[in-house]
Amino acid sequence: MSRRGSMRQGARGYLLTFPAFAFLAVFFVGPLIVNLFESFKDGEGGITFAQYARALGDAYYLEVLADTIGLSLVVTIASLVLGYPLALAIARSTGALKSFLIFLVVTPLLINVVVRTFGWMVIFGRSGFLNSILKFLELDTITLTGTWTGIAIAMVQVLLPFMVLSIASTLEGIDGELEDAATTLGATPLKTIIHVIFPLSLQGVITGTVLVFALSIGSFVTVMLMGTNSTMVLPLLVYQQLNLASDWPFAAALGNILIFVVLIATALQLGLSGRAARR
Amino acid sequence: MVCYLAVISVFLLLPQLIVVVVAFSEASFVSFPPPGYSTKWMVRVLSDPSFMKPLWNSVVLGLSASIMAAALALPASIAIVRHSFRGARAIQNFLLSPLSMPALILAIAMLFFLSDIGLGNTYAGLLFGHVVIVLPYLVRTIVAVYSGADPRIEEAAYTLGARPLSTFWFVTLPMLRPAIFAGGMFAFLVSFDEVAIALLLSNASSITLPVSILTYLTYNYDPAVAAISVIKMIIVVLALLVLERFYGLQNLTMQSR
Numbered sequence: 405m406s407r408r409g410s411m412r413q414g415a416r417g418y419l420l421t422f423p424a425f426a427f428l429a430v431f432f433v434g435p436l437i438v439n440l441f442e443s444f445k446d447g448e449g450g451i452t453f454a455q456y457a458r459a460l461g462d463a464y465y466l467e468v469l470a471d472t473i474g475l476s477l478v479v480t481i482a483s484l485v486l487g488y489p490l491a492l493a494i495a496r497s498t499g500a501l502k503s504f505l506i507f508l509v510v511t512p513l514l515i516n517v518v519v520r521t522f523g524w525m526v527i528f529g530r531s532g533f534l535n536s537i538l539k540f541l542e543l544d545t546i547t548l549t550g551t552w553t554g555i556a557i558a559m560v561q562v563l564l565p566f567m568v569l570s571i572a573s574t575l576e577g578i579d580g581e582l583e584d585a586a587t588t589l590g591a592t593p594l595k596t597i598i599h600v601i602f603p604l605s606l607q608g609v610i611t612g613t614v615l616v617f618a619l620s621i622g623s624f625v626t627v628m629l630m631g632t633n634s635t636m637v638l639p640l641l642v643y644q645q646l647n648l649a650s651d652w653p654f655a656a657a658l659g660n661i662l663i664f665v666v667l668i669a670t671a672l673q674l675g676l677s678g679r680a681a682r683r
Numbered sequence: 684m685v686c687y688l689a690v691i692s693v694f695l696l697l698p699q700l701i702v703v704v705v706a707f708s709e710a711s712f713v714s715f716p717p718p719g720y721s722t723k724w725m726v727r728v729l730s731d732p733s734f735m736k737p738l739w740n741s742v743v744l745g746l747s748a749s750i751m752a753a754a755l756a757l758p759a760s761i762a763i764v765r766h767s768f769r770g771a772r773a774i775q776n777f778l779l780s781p782l783s784m785p786a787l788i789l790a791i792a793m794l795f796f797l798s799d800i801g802l803g804n805t806y807a808g809l810l811f812g813h814v815v816i817v818l819p820y821l822v823r824t825i826v827a828v829y830s831g832a833d834p835r836i837e838e839a840a841y842t843l844g845a846r847p848l849s850t851f852w853f854v855t856l857p858m859l860r861p862a863i864f865a866g867g868m869f870a871f872l873v874s875f876d877e878v879a880i881a882l883l884l885s886n887a888s889s890i891t892l893p894v895s896i897l898t899y900l901t902y903n904y905d906p907a908v909a910a911i912s913v914i915k916m917i918i919v920v921l922a923l924l925v926l927e928r929f930y931g932l933q934n935l936t937m938q939s940r
Contacts, residue, residue, distance in 0.1 A: 417766030421774050424759035424818065431811045432781055435792035442795050490691055493684065505688075508695050514919045515699050516876040518896050519912040523698025525904075526705060526715050533701060533715040561694060622785025625878055629900060639787045646791060646883075656795065659788040670783055 442656035455657035487567035495575035524558040574608025614673035706909035737895035748813035749870040756821035786879035817870040824866030
């Protein structure tokens, strides 16, 4: 191909990607930049760090941030522990069982988070499903709505599919013969999983973990519907600042802090993925 | 293992199943198990414009956002896969980046931005917001399928004298149609379920279904929510059936005809 031909090839490439690129540049990057500027406004046209000082200096806001990160960590770890065996089951099964398991994992994703949370409210409410069972067994009733536990359980159900799908896709790529080799060498099934399969699936585990963490950090619907004023997370706080207090600069600052946490998690993912790939 | 699978199946499916049951409850309040069964809530919700209008809005918004995103994603994806140019990888990652942004924060940022440029509280703003979050799904699907397709088919067309535009229309496009549809379906479902952006950017006339359910839930707690949720679930299942019937999910890995 002549040099002129390949240059035209390159130019056409840029031309074809331009609409999508420009659209995102304007409507995705634009808002993020505006958000950044908004957080530095001081009401008189000047620049100030006051909003960030306010956010990070007040014990209440720090507590909310800590609660948000803590909740997300709990949800992420629970998803990993509960999801790994399921991913393993999907990767190893065939036929009807496999289809059923995939259906099991994908169906919750198709249901809106508001609807799923409503379902949990019915289960955990005072006259809900859980308490009906407990009453039947003549045990004390518990009300999990409005508690961190109830919120965490609901969030795990919402986010578990993401973890399972990430891990399962990596597990599918692992050569079955490696398992056979380990067994031939005398390893028990459990040892095979711990020493052979898990390290090989690390990439998927990392992807799933960071994905679930990022999603739970940013989620607010479940907490909004199931929580009370004592269970506050950062996204919900940001929404409140916007709606009730109309405090745009402060909301913008809080939002940027949240984005920052997500960026750290994503950077961690890239770093860990790189190391896992090199093993 | 069987025990574990049984427990986790219940865990994953239970909330949805309960919602379906409650939708047909006879009671005026939410309780499980319901005291009796009736279709009255389904009927009430189907004849209630305060639920039906948002439902219509959501369907229209989902279709519009998907089509617009497809129009943007298709040329970009083709370029990324077939046209070698520097920065193709970087641009691809950029086009996928909205996936990593917490939805609510993006929604708030868009609110500020749209107000600044005068599109605040308009339908265009809501639509563009959804196109942003939906675009990555289309790019990802089309790029995945196109990368796996055989380039020799298009090369054969060129050799036979077809101009680039003809090749695109008669060879590339049919090859990519399953990917566009699958990606568009993902896009539609994502938009259909989306809460954060719709919550902040929609107004009384453009309100979407998830937002109306959310608002209803903050003031009411009755089986109407379950009923409208069941209707929503039915639409989603229908959309998936359409995809399966017309294109089949196995077509996504089609190499060549």
